Amino acid sequence: MAVMTMRDALNDALREELARDSSVFLMGEEVAEYQGAYKVTRGLLEEFGGKRIIDSPITELGFAGLGVGAAMAGLRPIIEFMTFNFSILATDQIINSAAKMLYMSGGQFKIPIVFRGPGGSAYQVSSQHSQAIESWYAYFPGLKVVMPSTPADAKGLLKSAIRDDDPVIFIEQERMYGMKGEVPEDEDFTIPLGVADVKREGKDATIVARSLLVPTALKAAEELEKEGISCEVIDPRTIRPLDIETIIESVKKTNRVVVAEESHPFCGIGAEISAEIHERAFDYLDAPVKRVSGADVPMPYAKNLEQLAIPDVPQLIAAVKEVAYV
Amino acid sequence: MATQVVMPKLSPTMEEGQVARWLKKEGDKVSMGEPIAEIDTDKATMEMQALSAGVLRKVLIAEGESAPLGQPIAIIGEPDEDISELLKAAPAAAPAKEAVEAPAKLPESDKPPAIEKPAVEPQPSPKAEAPTDGRRANGGRMLVSPIAARMAAEAGVDLKSVQGSGPGGRIIKSDIEAAMKTPKTAADGGPKLRPLSMPKAQPGAVYGPSAYRDEPMSEMRRTIARRLVTSLGPIPHFFLTTEIEMDRAADMRQQINTLYSDAKVSINDVVIKVAAVALIQHPQVNASFQDKTVRFYEHADIGVAVATDNGLITPVVRAADVKSISDIAGEVRELAGRARARKLKPEEYTGATFSISNLGMFGIDEFTAVINPPEAAILAVGAMTEKPVVNDGDIEIHKMMRVTMSCDHRVVDGAVGAQFLQTFKQILENPLYLFLGT
Numbered sequence: 012m013a014v015m016t017m018r019d020a021l022n023d024a025l026r027e028e029l030a031r032d033s034s035v036f037l038m039g040e041e042v043a044e045y046q047g048a049y050k051v052t053r054g055l056l057e058e059f060g061g062k063r064i065i066d067s068p069i070t071e072l073g074f075a076g077l078g079v080g081a082a083m084a085g086l087r088p089i090i091e092f093m094t095f096n097f098s099i100l101a102t103d104q105i106i107n108s109a110a111k112m113l114y115m116s117g118g119q120f121k122i123p124i125v126f127r128g129p130g131g132s133a134y135q136v137s138s139q140h141s142q143a144i145e146s147w148y149a150y151f152p153g154l155k156v157v158m159p160s161t162p163a164d165a166k167g168l169l170k171s172a173i174r175d176d177d178p179v180i181f182i183e184q185e186r187m188y189g190m191k192g193e194v195p196e197d198e199d200f201t202i203p204l205g206v207a208d209v210k211r212e213g214k215d216a217t218i219v220a221r222s223l224l225v226p227t228a229l230k231a232a233e234e235l236e237k238e239g240i241s242c243e244v245i246d247p248r249t250i251r252p253l254d255i256e257t258i259i260e261s262v263k264k265t266n267r268v269v270v271a272e273e274s275h276p277f278c279g280i281g282a283e284i285s286a287e288i289h290e291r292a293f294d295y296l297d298a299p300v301k302r303v304s305g306a307d308v309p310m311p312y313a314k315n316l317e318q319l320a321i322p323d324v325p326q327l328i329a330a331v332k333e334v335a336y337v
Numbered sequence: 338m339a340t341q342v343v344m345p346k347l348s349p350t351m352e353e354g355q356v357a358r359w360l361k362k363e364g365d366k367v368s369m370g371e372p373i374a375e376i377d378t379d380k381a382t383m384e385m386q387a388l389s390a391g392v393l394r395k396v397l398i399a400e401g402e403s404a405p406l407g408q409p410i411a412i413i414g415e416p417d418e419d420i421s422e423l424l425k426a427a428p429a430a431a432p433a434k435e436a437v438e439a440p441a442k443l444p445e446s447d448k449p450p451a452i453e454k455p456a457v458e459p460q461p462s463p464k465a466e467a468p469t470d471g472r473r474a475n476g477g478r479m480l481v482s483p484i485a486a487r488m489a490a491e492a493g494v495d496l497k498s499v500q501g502s503g504p505g506g507r508i509i510k511s512d513i514e515a516a517m518k519t520p521k522t523a524a525d526g527g528p529k530l531r532p533l534s535m536p537k538a539q540p541g542a543v544y545g546p547s548a549y550r551d552e553p554m555s556e557m558r559r560t561i562a563r564r565l566v567t568s569l570g571p572i573p574h575f576f577l578t579t580e581i582e583m584d585r586a587a588d589m590r591q592q593i594n595t596l597y598s599d600a601k602v603s604i605n606d607v608v609i610k611v612a613a614v615a616l617i618q619h620p621q622v623n624a625s626f627q628d629k630t631v632r633f634y635e636h637a638d639i640g641v642a643v644a645t646d647n648g649l650i651t652p653v654v655r656a657a658d659v660k661s662i663s664d665i666a667g668e669v670r671e672l673a674g675r676a677r678a679r680k681l682k683p684e685e686y687t688g689a690t691f692s693i694s695n696l697g698m699f700g701i702d703e704f705t706a707v708i709n710p711p712e713a714a715i716l717a718v719g720a721m722t723e724k725p726v727v728n729d730g731d732i733e734i735h736k737m738m739r740v741t742m743s744c745d746h747r748v749v750d751g752a753v754g755a756q757f758l759q760t761f762k763q764i765l766e767n768p769l770y771l772f773l774g775t
Binding site for chain 1: 484
């Protein structure tokens with residue numbers, strides 16, 4: 012095991028998959044010469060050349076569509092969005108072409124494409140550049156949505172995403188690129204899509220968290236442990252397909268749930284998880300499922316307000332205490 | 338265009354409805370189909386939806402008041418629309434007579450509609466100030482978390498016997514776990530009571546008849562009253578009997594008398610005190626039927642049946658809930674003495690909120706007593722005797738006492754009476770509860 016940043020773990024995953032399969036290529040804004048706006052693609056142009064690592068013009072809809080066409084023709088494109096905020100421009104290609112092609116062509120065209128890039132809040136980049144829009148993509152049948160929370164998960168999941176025959180939305184949290192963790196060096200290390208990870212075991216309450224909120228949840232669980240409240244932290248890792256069974260098993264054990272997320276509450280993934288729990292495990296609940304979500308406002312630019320808009324450890328502690336009746 | 342909102346027919350047998358709560362107040366925007374009030378019908382409390390959109394311009398009857406089907410109870414219109422015609426058309430809503438009659442005279446005087454304003458204004462606008470104590474807020478509904486409900490069903494725990502510790506009294510998992518741990522023997526009293534609510538005696542206070550509040554009777558309550566009276570005479574009685582293990586109560590009484598030989602506390606004095614405290618926990622039993630309202634008393638004034646040569650009389654121990662057992666003993670002794678000497682003043686033997694009749698000294702095991710109107714219940718207390726009791730497969734000897742409560746069904750329903758008796762029994766079986774109240 013090597014200790015590395017999530018940025019380097021993603022870089023390793025890209026490098027290994029580019030080397031493993033010559034049909035894989037990478038395209039996006041500044042991915043080649045500049046080596047990536049966040050340096051996730053560092054060194055790849057030098058190693059794989061301009062035919063495999065391609066700088067695109069600033070036309071999200073255009074290069075996303077190019078990727079879909081390449082996938083139809085048998086290649087395995089990795090399309091990088093500088094951030095997922097800009098993917099909004101490409102949603103027609105993602106939703107209307109990539110997600111539906113297999114179905115509408117009667118199974119003739121699979122679309123083995125990965126759309127990846129950073130998502131969620133960064134540091135003071137304001138409303139238009141701080142959005143967690145995973146629920147948009149998770150809404151549509153035909154797309155898989157992945158959100159890693161550790162360097163190891165990032166590497167294992169990205170490799171699986173590239174090898175997957177369906178379009179995968181792979182959202183990296185911008186604040187987490189520098190996060191360090193142990194990562195297996197085995198070139199065949201992959202993590203299957205659709206499998207949740209129990210990040211911490213506990214018995215009194217379950218916190219379901221993804222991406223940025225996983226470390227927050229673990230910290231809250233640590234604090235609560237000191238007060239004698241034992242929390243289980245579950246990271247679905249893949250938002251769609253969602254490993255609801257692992258969550259339900261945990262609910263059956265703890266009877267209390269907090270869903271933590273960086274995104275807005277309304278029509279969010281937390282709402283979906285909460286609904287699933289109420290449908291499948293109602294008789295096991297001791298309290299209504301509690302959501303802790305990002306503020307239901309455009310992300311403020313001011314630093315103090317930005318901090319208030321993102322769920323933090325005290326908010327999670329209060330929520331767990333609420334459902335545990337402490 | 339402004340429209341009248343009329344009392345809708347919300348149940349097949351409904352003839353009039355009572356506004357339990359306005360969900361909108363005057364000046365609030367309403368959209369079509371939006372609930373604007375909760376109406377108590379003879380069957381249930383239902384939401385009434387707006388049939389037009391606009392602004393709730395005028396509320397014609399206040400919360401707690403009733404109106405027959407079809408009577409206008411509110412007006413919806415545009416914010417600045419002239420609604421004087423509709424106000425005039427609104428027939429005298431019984432409780433709002435003055436307000437409505439005044440504008441009705443206006444056409445004769447040919448005054449412009451603006452003048453009616455003062456005539457209408459004096460009616461206090463019924464803001465959403467409905468009483469919101471817990472009982473009303475939950476509508477008497479039991480709140481149970483799903484896992485708690487399932488555990489209780491599997492373990493055979495009676496949810497009615499469990500006090501919920503969650504928000505709003507919700508019964509949660511830990512409550513059921515606690516109930517399951519508690520042995521079900523009589524001696525241990527089954528599920529535990531929460532700390533009793535114990536009003537404090539005001540120093541130097543002399544207690545006259547208890548203060549009370551009259552609550553408008555719900556339509557459902559009125560229907561129950563009407564139906565039961567026609568079926569079973571002026572007061573529809575029903576009877577609840579329970580047997581109580583008296584070992585601890587008898588011990589306590591003996592110890593009090595050992596410590597204070599002057600106290601001369603009888604078992605009946607303990608029964609009076611416990612009944613008074615239990616009444617405070619169950620205000621619905623400490624109540625009386627008042628035709629249009631149910632009267633809830635603040636204190637438990639206990640009538641104690643005393644046999645005299647001339648017949649039965651029930652002197653009243655005022656505010657027994659705040660008095661000590663030894664004070665109650667002294668008072669009963671003094672009142673009974675004067676009762677036998679026929680020296681009680683009328684105010685000393687009328688106006689109890691609950692009565693106790695004890696024929697234990699005559700060796701009666703169990704009997705039923707007749708309610709002393711307008712009280713809602715009377716407790717008939719039998720003799721305390723040692724009896725074999727089966728506990729966990731063993732036969733044990735305990736002091737047992739049977740009590741039967743007669744209830745006025747117009748005010749006290751079966752479950753309410755049973756819950757009161759359960760509390761009464763739990764305290765008597767574990768008199769330490771008397772000292773844990775807050």
